[in-house]
Amino acid sequence: MSGSVSKNGCAEKNGGATTVYLGHVVDPVDEDQYRDIPAGALIVSGDGRIMAVGKWSDLSERYSSSSKIVDCGRKLIMPGxxxxxxxxxxxxxxxxxxxxxxxxxxxxxxxxxxxxxxxxxxxxxxxxxxxxxxxxxxxxxxxxxxxxxxxxxxxxxxxxxxxxxxxxxxxxxxxxxxxxxxxxxxxxxxxxxxxxxxxxxxxxxxxxxxxxxxxxxxxxxxxxxxxxxxxxxxxxxxxxxxxxxxxxxxxxxxxxxxxxxxxxxxxxxxxxxxxxxxxxxxxxxxxxxxxxxxxxxxxxxxxxxxxxxxxxxxxxxxxxxxxxxxxxxxxxxxxxxxxxxxxxxxxxxxxxxxxxxxxxxxxxxxxxxxxxxLRLEERLGSLEVGKEADFIVIDPTLKNACPKDILDHGTDEILSTIVFLGDDRMIDATYIRGRQVFGRGKGSNAGSELHKVRGGK
Ligand SMILES: [Zn+2]
The missing domain is CATH 3.20.20.140 (Metal-dependent hydrolases)
Incomplete structure (x- = not known):
């Protein structure tokens, strides 16, 4: 794959094309359960809808050649x-x-x-x-x-x-x-x-x-x-x-x-x-x-x-x-x-x-x-197919007090750390209906690690 790096954190919307966000997807189900997909992928259509979510190994054959790919590494991808x-x-x-x-x-x-x-x-x-x-x-x-x-x-x-x-x-x-x-x-x-x-x-x-x-x-x-x-x-x-x-x-x-x-x-x-x-x-x-x-x-x-x-x-x-x-x-x-x-x-x-x-x-x-x-669960609130792509990318290690090895821990421990230590400093990028509305590297937030953005093969 060709390598280029966005100066705006996660990539901007790709002019109507499908975009694949690679990362650790954590998605709520109910009070006691969440979907946990390490090495996951969130597939977003050009009009900002969720087309697929799952393991990248299961989805790559279908989407890797025709999509823009934003690799968020081991960072968390969660609903906004x-x-x-x-x-x-x-x-x-x-x-x-x-x-x-x-x-x-x-x-x-x-x-x-x-x-x-x-x-x-x-x-x-x-x-x-x-x-x-x-x-x-x-x-x-x-x-x-x-x-x-x-x-x-x-x-x-x-x-x-x-x-x-x-x-x-x-x-x-x-x-x-x-x-x-x-x-x-x-x-x-x-x-x-x-x-x-x-x-x-x-x-x-x-x-x-x-x-x-x-x-x-x-x-x-x-x-x-x-x-x-x-x-x-x-x-x-x-x-x-x-x-x-x-x-x-x-x-x-x-x-x-x-x-x-x-x-x-x-x-x-x-x-x-x-x-x-x-x-x-x-x-x-x-x-x-x-x-x-x-x-x-x-x-x-x-x-x-x-x-x-x-x-x-x-x-x-x-x-x-x-x-x-x-x-x-x-x-x-x-x-x-x-x-x-x-x-x-x-x-x-x-x-x-x-x-x-x-x-x-x-x-x-x-x-x-x-x-x-709010009676909006058919459209928002989780990363399910057909919903609007409102999501955030979180890097807990952006915050100084966070254990630097936190991403090596289990997802329950990561979630707990985010809840009890989390604030805006952990937010790496924010997307609403597939459009990036915040990203590290923009304005005063320059200097954090940028996501790797790769063109389609
Ligand atoms: Zn009030």
């Missing part, structure tokens, strides 16, 4: 990470400490979000945000923007241009927020409807719309009900909000909505519970709430790093699983101080005082489990 809850404008506020959720919002977050009335600022931060997602190996994010229509439109445009995948929406707030962020209820509905009709389903579903009331405290009954009607009449769209994060918040919601049985009931009465509704946090829930969530196929976004940071409480993972409610992981930047879903996986184990969550399950929650919760 799914972040089920993150705030775009808050990337500017990572690491700012607060004492409680509500005071932290007032002190740091609302002022940062107010700046998004300036479109040039909004565009700059959105570009930064999506580049960060790509470098962290996140191939799908469920995103809050701000209340600003133009800033949200810009965020969609930038995600579209960069090849990123997102479920995103304009925040809706019509009470209990600073005047600079408050909206008229009808304007909020009208602007959300306009953005949804423009962007939902863009590029064969690479971008999807989520109606995004911030939380019950900053929404009137009228806004929630109108939002529910709009969501129910917009097939395939999402509903994304916060639920039962802190005790202080739960108590405030009870005082604002005395007619509701629980915090979840506030949303349920407004028609906001169903398949494709995504509730971030969901810590302080009773059994009836969990039954409603299961019955209506709601999804939960578990955000352990954020819960640690704001001392919000412990996600009742055993009760959620027993109730059969689907859930994945969210970074909740900036209440979560890291964008890396690898760090979030680690925290999901650490935050449980008594329950050990295995690396296998954490890997599943960050990938296929998230896709299932």
């Amino acid at each position: 990470m799914i972040d089920m809850h993150i705030h775009l404008p808050q990337v500017t506020q990572i690491g700012k400490s607060g004492d409680t959720l509500l005071s932290w919002l007032e002190k740091y977050i609302f002022p940062a979000e107010s700046k998004f009335s300036d479109l040039s600022h909004a565009e700059k931060i959105a570009a930064w945000f999506f580049d960060e997602l790509a470098s962290n190996g996140t191939t799908l994010a469920v995103v809050f923007t701000t209340v600003h229509k133009e800033a949200t439109d810009a965020a969609f445009r930038i995600a579209a241009d960069k090849g990123m995948r997102a479920i995103m929406g304009k925040v809706m707030m019509d009470r209990n927020a600073p005047p600079t962020l408050l909206e008229d209820s009808q304007n909020s509905i009208r602007d959300s409807e306009g953005l949804a009709s423009k962007w939902h389903g863009y590029d064969d579903g690479r971008l999807l719309y989520a109606f995004t009331p911030r939380f019950a405290i900053t929404a009137t009954d009228e806004l929630l009900r109108e939002c529910g009607k709009l969501w129910q009449s917009s097939p395939g769209t999402y509903l994304h909000t916060h639920l039962s994060e802190s005790r202080e918040e739960v108590d405030k919601v009870a005082s604002l909505f005395p007619q509701s049985r629980s915090y979840l009931d506030v949303y349920d009465r407004s028609g906001l519970c169903g398949a494709r509704s995504v509730f971030a946090h969901s810590i302080h829930l009773d059994d009836e709430d969990l039954q409603v969530m299961h019955g209506k196929k709601c999804a939960l976004a578990h955000c352990p790093s954020s819960n640690f940071f704001l001392k919000s409480g412990v996600f009742p993972i055993d009760r959620v699983k027993a109730a059969g409610v689907e859930f994945g992981l969210g970074s909740d930047v900036a209440a979560g101080p890291q964008m890396s879903i690898f760090g979030v996986m680690k925290d999901a184990n650490f935050i449980q005082p008594k329950i050990w969550i295995s690396p296998r399950e954490l890997f599943y929650r960050a990938t296929l489990g998230g896709a299932k919760a």
